[in-house]
Amino acid sequence: METPPPLAEKILSISDLERSASKTLPAATKDFYNSGATGQVTVRENSSAFQKYRLLPRVLKDVSGINTKISLFDREIEFPLSVSPAGIQAMAHPQGELATSRACARMGVNMGVSSFANHSVEQITAAGTEVGPIDHVMQLYTMTDRDKQVRIIRRAEAAGCKAIFLTADSPVLGVRYNEWRNGFQPPDGISYPMLERSSEDIRKQSHDDGFSSLNSDSHSWAEVPWLRSITKMQIWIKGVLTPEDVETAIEYGCDGVIISNHGGRQLDETPATIDALPACAKAARGRIRIHIDGGIRTGSDIFKALALGAECCWVGRPMLWGLAYDGEAGVQLMLEILKQDFKRCMQLTGCKSVSEISTASLGLVCTNGPLARL
Numbered sequence: 001m002e003t004p005p006p007l008a009e010k011i012l013s014i015s016d017l018e019r020s021a022s023k024t025l026p027a028a029t030k031d032f033y034n035s036g037a038t039g040q041v042t043v044r045e046n047s048s049a050f051q052k053y054r055l056l057p058r059v060l061k062d063v064s065g066i067n068t069k070i071s072l073f074d075r076e077i078e079f080p081l082s083v084s085p086a087g088i089q090a091m092a093h094p095q096g097e098l099a100t101s102r103a104c105a106r107m108g109v110n111m112g113v114s115s116f117a118n119h120s121v122e123q124i125t126a127a128g129t130e131v132g133p134i135d136h137v138m139q140l141y142t143m144t145d146r147d148k149q150v151r152i153i154r155r156a157e158a159a160g161c162k163a164i165f166l167t168a169d170s171p172v173l174g175v176r177y178n179e180w181r182n183g184f185q186p187p188d189g190i191s192y193p194m195l196e197r198s199s200e201d202i203r204k205q206s207h208d209d210g211f212s213s214l215n216s217d218s219h220s221w222a223e224v225p226w227l228r229s230i231t232k233m234q235i236w237i238k239g240v241l242t243p244e245d246v247e248t249a250i251e252y253g254c255d256g257v258i259i260s261n262h263g264g265r266q267l268d269e270t271p272a273t274i275d276a277l278p279a280c281a282k283a284a285r286g287r288i289r290i291h292i293d294g295g296i297r298t299g300s301d302i303f304k305a306l307a308l309g310a311e312c313c314w315v316g317r318p319m320l321w322g323l324a325y326d327g328e329a330g331v332q333l334m335l336e337i338l339k340q341d342f343k344r345c346m347q348l349t350g351c352k353s354v355s356e357i358s359t360a361s362l363g364l365v366c367t368n369g370p371l372a373r374l
C-alpha cells in the first residue's frame with residue numbers, strides 16, 4: 001500500500017480547511033456536504049450576513065486571565081461552540097462520528113449525534129468519554145415508526161445524552177439539485193445503526209425517498225408533550241427562525257431552541273440565522289436557551305452571535321471538512337482554530353469573560369453614512 005502524502009498545506013483558517021477538504025472528497029460527496037437548497041441563497045448568506053456587523057473594541061482593558069468558558073448541561077465547556085448533528089460522517093472519514101466525538105472531548109466542547117449517524121450512539125458517546133468530559137445530545141426527526149423513535153430515545157438516554165434536539169425544519173428534505181443531478185447515495189458499506197438501516201437497505205432507495213420513508217411530514221408541536229411524557233432528557237427545538245416559534249417553544253416547556261435554517265439545506269431564501277437571531281433572543285427574554293448554527297466560520301462570527309443574544313454557537317460543515325482533511329486530528333484542528341480565533345477576538349475587543357460580550361461591542365455597517373450603534 002502506498003503511504004499517503006504528508007499534509008503539506010498550512011491550514012490556518014476554516015476556509016483553508018474547506019479548500020483542502022473539497023479537493024480530497026469525491027465530487028458527489030463534496031456537493032452533498034457543501035451545497036444548500038434550490039438557489040443557494042441562504043447557504044451563502046448565512047456566512048456573508050456576519051459582514052454587516054463590525055467590532056467596536058474598547059482599548060486599554062486588562063484582558064490577562066481571559067476566560068472563554070460557558071456553562072452548559074451542568075458543566076463548563078471550553079468556549080461557546082459545539083458540533084451540530086450532521087448525518088453520514090463516514091463519507092468524510094471511516095471513523096466518522098467516533099473521530100468527531102473524540103476531537104470534541106479533547107477540545108472540551110459538546111456534540112450532537114445525528115439520527116443518520118454511521119456509528120451507534122453507544123459507540124459515539126463511549127469514544128468521546130474515553131478521551132475526556134463531553135456531553136452529547138441526540139438529534140431526532142418525527143418518525144413514521146413511533147416504536148423505532150422510542151428505541152432511539154431509550155438508547156440515547158442509556159448512552160448518557162443530555163437532550164433531544166428535535167429537528168423541526170424538515171417535514172421533507174429541501175430541494176437539493178446536487179443530490180438529484182448526481183444521483184447521490186451514500187457509498188456501499190455505510191449503515192444507519194440508529195435507524196436500524198443496513199447498507200443494503202439504504203442503497204435500495206434514493207436519499208430523498210429514504211428520508212421520507214423514515215420521517216413523518218405529519219409532525220406538529222404535539223411531539224413535544226409526547227417526548228416529555230417518555231423521557232427526562234432536555235427537549236430542544238432545532239430549526240427555529242421566528243420570535244413566534246420561540247414563544248411557542250416556551251409555551252410547550254422546551255429547554256432550548258437552535259436558531260437554524262439547517263445550514264441553508266432546507267427552505268432556501270430563509271434569513272441568515274445571524275439576521276433571525278436578534279428578534280428571537282428578544283422574544284425569549286431569558287425564558288429559554290437560545291443557541292445558533294449556520295455559516296459560523298471565524299471567532300468573530302461566534303463573538304457577533306453572542307453579542308446578538310446567543311448563548312452558544314454550533315458548526316456543521318467545518319467539522320465535515322476537518323474529518324475529510326485528517327479525521328479526528330482534523331476536527332481537533334478545526335476546533336483549535338475557532339477557539340484561538342475567538343479568544344483573540346475577545347482579547348482585542350477588550351472582553352475578559354463571555355458575559356462581557358454585548359451589543360456595545362458591535363456596530364452595523366450602513367451603506368451611506370457612519371457605523372450605526374446597536
Ligand SMILES: Cc1cc2nc3c(=O)[nH]c(=O)nc-3n(C[C@H](O)[C@H](O)[C@H](O)COP(=O)(O)O)c2cc1C
Nearest residue numbers: 084085086087114167262263293294295315316317
Ligand atoms: C452534510 C450535512 C448533514 C446534516 N445532517 C443533519 C441531520 O442529520 N440532522 C439535522 O438536524 N441537521 C443536519 N444538518 C444540519 C446541521 O445540523 C446544521 O444545522 C448546519 O450544518 C449548520 O450550518 P453550517 O454547516 O453552515 O455550520 C446537516 C448538515 C450537513 C451539512
Ligand SMILES: O=C(O)C(=O)c1ccccc1
Nearest residue numbers: 086087088116211262265
Ligand atoms: O442533508 C441534511 O441536511 C440532512 O439533514 C441529512 C438527513 C439525512 C441524512 C444525512 C443528512
